[in-house]
Amino acid sequence: MSLKSERELSSTNRDRVSRAKAAAQSQNYDYAINLLQAALKDEPLYFEGRRLLRAVGIRKYKALSALNRQMINVQAAGMGMKLSTAGKKEPAEQLALAEEVLAVDPFQFKANTLVAEAGEALGHPEFKAFAYETLAEGKPEDKTILNTLANTYMELKDAVKAEKTYERILKIDPRDGDALSGLKNASAAHASRSGGWESEGDYRSKLKSKSEAEQLESTSKVVKSTEAIDEQIGLTFAKHEAEPNNPVHSKTIAQLFAQKNDLASAIQWYQHAFESGGRIDSALEKIVGDLRLKKAEQELQELIAAHAQLTDPEQQAQYAAGVEEKRKEINEVRLSQAEARVRAHPNDGQFHFELGEALFKMEQYKRATEELQLGLKQPSVRYQALNLMGLSFMKRGMLDFAIKQLLLAETELPVMDDLKKEIAYNLGLAYEAAKQPDKALEQWKKIYEVDMGYRDVAQHVEASYGQG
Secondary structure: OOOOHHHOOOOHHHHHHHHHHHHHHHHHHHHHHHHHHHHHHHHHOOHHHHHHHHHHHHHHHHHHHHHHHEEEEEEHHHHHHHHHHHHHHOOOHHHHHHHHHHHOOOOOHHHHHHHHHHHHHOOOOOHHHHHHHHHHHHHHOOOOHOOOOHHHHHHHHOHHHHHHHHHHHHHHOOOOHHHHHHHHHHHHHHHHHHHOOOOOHHHHHHOOOHHHHHHHOOOOOOOOOOOOOOOOOOHHHHHHOOOOOOHOOOOOOHHHHHHHHHHHHHHHHHHHHHHHHHOOHHHHHHHHHHHHHHHHHHHHHHHHHHHHOOHHHHHHHHHHHHHHHHHHHHHHHHHHHHHHHHHHOOHHHHHHHHHHHHHHHHHHOHHHHHHHHHOOOHHHHHHHHHHHHHHHHHHHOOOOHHHHOOOOOOOOOOOOOOOHHHHHHHHHHHHHHHOOOOHHHHHHHHHHHOOOOOOOOOHHHHHHOOOO
16 A cells, blocks of 8 residues: 555545644644544555654644653653554554554654554555654664664665764764664765666666776776766776775776766765775865865855846845855855864864864854964964954954954064954954954054055044044
């Protein structure tokens, strides 16, 4: 039996679902739950209705006080004990029994696993993924639950979700062997599907002939045409299939995809090479970061160009939001790159400065000041680091510290170049925020003497003479 959509329900159950949605919106959670339970008893394979029921149950549960949750957990645990004999019942009955417990505690373990088992018995492993997604929301640090969820995604051939789940586990425990092994397999599956080497026949069907592939492999000529690159990818993919954990093959495939400017596939294969190599090759980690950044910047330019062509205000607003979201993504990629470089070279002041700069852009000002301070030992970025430290302290409301850093940089720099102008300007802002207007004006006058058009210094300076 296949899963059912809302439009396939009877008119009675469609009405129940409609009323349940309205009740949930008005926070009448109990009524919404009762309506959805009734609909699901009639239609156990209405999967989206089960998702809606769980979402309402979780909202109700999270609205409870801590004390009420404890009482609810005890009640649900007692109800859950009765589920031990549910295995003798039909899957639809098992689901109904489980939902009675989950209406009280949506994160109850036995009830969720019963949903998983009953759904699989009905021929729908999606139920298992759904159940363990719920459990993972309730216990986000439980590696056993997360590993089961990731493995379920792999069974469902959803390599993308599996990758993200394995990565989530490794953030909790970087040494988790099951997650490390699973991530390698998920990355390979994701990359192979993205690269078009799955479900389209044997890879050799993508080659003109076996002899041509072997000839291509033996030559040292630069691969230029898309067709030739695809042939080389196919040849190397065969080697990868024979040695799936050999990072050399993954790296070669990644390089070929990059040559095609297929950045998404290149990133996936480089990532697989990095995972296969035990996550220790910092050069590969850097390449992944650089490509992610390049891809995001390309997408940003496309969004900006598309935005410029729009005339409809609603569409303009949507694209403007997309541009901001993409800029945020770029900053996140830069932060990830900077953190990787500091891990690989913890004594390099330049990398600490770059991490501090990335943290500043992400508005993580406390961490930024810590990293920028470590960057001061690198002479080439000393003044940039002092400038950003000053701005970070300003953002944190620590104006005396901000003035100290900016004044040190402004005093040490001998020439009023672009960097010193920026530092002097920011020092003026710090003095102004500290209610020292005379000192602020003194800084802006220094800039005015050499560059009247710099930002709004002319406005500040000329206003002090009663002009403007």
